[in-house]
Amino acid sequence: MTDTTTARPPERATGAMSYDYVTRTVAGTLGNPGRGYYTLLGTAVTLLGIGILCLLFLLRYGLGLAGYSMPTYWAVYITCFVFWVGIAHSGTLISAILFLFRSGWRTAVYRVAEVMTVFAVMTAGLFPLIHIGRQWFFYWLVPYPNERGLWPNFKSPLVWDEFAVGTYFTVSTVFLIMGLIPDIAAVRDVATGWRRKLYAVTALGWRGTNEQWRHYRPAYLYLAALATPLVLSVHSVVSWDFAMAQVPAWHETIFAPYFVAGAIYSGCAMVITLLVPLRKFFQLERIVTIRHFENLAKLCLLTGMIVCYAYCVEYFVAWYGGATPEREAFVYRAVGRFWWAGWTMNVCNAFLPWLLWFKKVRTNISALFVISIFVNVGMWMERFVIIAIHLAGEPFEPFVRAGYNATWADWGIMAGSFGWFFMWFLLFVKNFPAVSVAEVKEELAAPRRGAARHA
């Protein structure tokens, strides 16, 4: 991929760390992380509380509380759904695709990315359920034999989406758990008290015997091989939710690769956003180094350039294609009532990543953190523009240029989704190994007799 630094010998890349140092450092993340961590956790739980409150009102009084108005019936909830599914994608890229590419640097950051994936898909999955209206009938999505003799319409992209996201959640969870087992065993063997009991159960009897590794290794490889096409398919399917519809600015063949690149872009930015505080709270500076941030920034740069190109192509084809509705839709995006949303997206996603061409920026963690926040905002705005704005500005309808205003129910539940995601993420990294123990050791020189390399 973009990583050109894997050619470095692993010894130099990871310094003179010993196996024991890795185990102790990762086990150290399970201790008391200090005030900053609890402040963040408290904020996340508060946001979740706000979201739950809004959701209760929504359940009681119906979707009228959200800002839906003709013709904008897909808005903030679907935006959040696509945003969170997109966030998930870089996790699988780092854990599965880079695993197949034998990228050594992924070992230090892939667990964080994978945990992010699982919880982001979990968050995303809530939104279609909130959005469907009569939420208590959510199980109608599932093809089950019923007295009405009805089945889902498998020609609908919305049903594909249900299968894609359901499979993605299941497979990424399986992949996360597979990777966790040897690491939980490693912390089990140094833990005391109730944690020891918890890890003894969750390590599922892992002892690192040759028989265990013999079956584990190929299975991990096959899971990576299955997850790789899966991750590309999931956001393609999500994009077809739009591209299969006859809405101007939705009905585009570029959507699948455009969405996949955008998803990985936003996900890499989110990994940076999450890693910066995590590294500080848990003193992981020696394991997660500048080099890891630089490589993540390179991934961001690559996918950001693809996104920038996709934006240009969209505008170009809207003009060159000669379809008037398409052209009007893009004029509306640029100078219409919601011009600010369109330009936020352009600036954050297409212009800002150009800064990452400079090595100085790529190796400056504060700069990366700020850019990653902008990319997160920009990518949310991209989905909002595509979904809500283009519905509101749909030309050739009697209610052309209809108004659309999101309400407190939209923003409250969106805030709740951030609280929900960060709560699970923070609880996980505090209670389970947030950095792979076994895989980081694979990057170190093995201890040999007579070799002084092993400090």
Place this chain on the structure above:
Amino acid sequence: MKPGPALAAIFHPPPTPGVLGVFGHLDATVEAIRELKRGHATFTVYSPLPRHELEEALDQPVSPVRMFTLVGGIAGCAIGAWLTLYMSYDWPVQVGGKTIGSIPPYVVIMFEMTVLFGALLSLFGVAFNVLLAARHQGTIAYDPRFTNDRFGIFVPAAAAEAGTVEALLKRCGAEEVRRG
């Protein structure tokens, strides 16, 4: 909460007598494996991480997990095809001018089901094979350092031949040898 004796026999087989060697170095472990391969049929190697040196020295047969993945994938694809086609014909509704059993849109479902069942059966394959191997091993000695920074070899041996094994492990560079 006390399981019956039959259950206890399955989940807690009686300890196997043998010798446990603790190694601090990878090459010493590899040497010991090579030595042991000449004489002893079965022994267990512990390592905190997978190393190709150990795999080469052990020279084990290819894991059957791949068959689980393959069967899971094919079964998933078939289930996806059955699900979409059967359900379409069970309540035939024309949608978008397409035939009732329209394959192209169903490929998406078939693909997702291939991945889902392939992944789930891989997981099952690991669990099944590892548990089977554990049944054959019985309860054997272990040291918590084996998930941290030490390699280990457990050789099942009766009291009479334990001395020979101990000598072999020590000669190859074991830091610590004990009977378990």
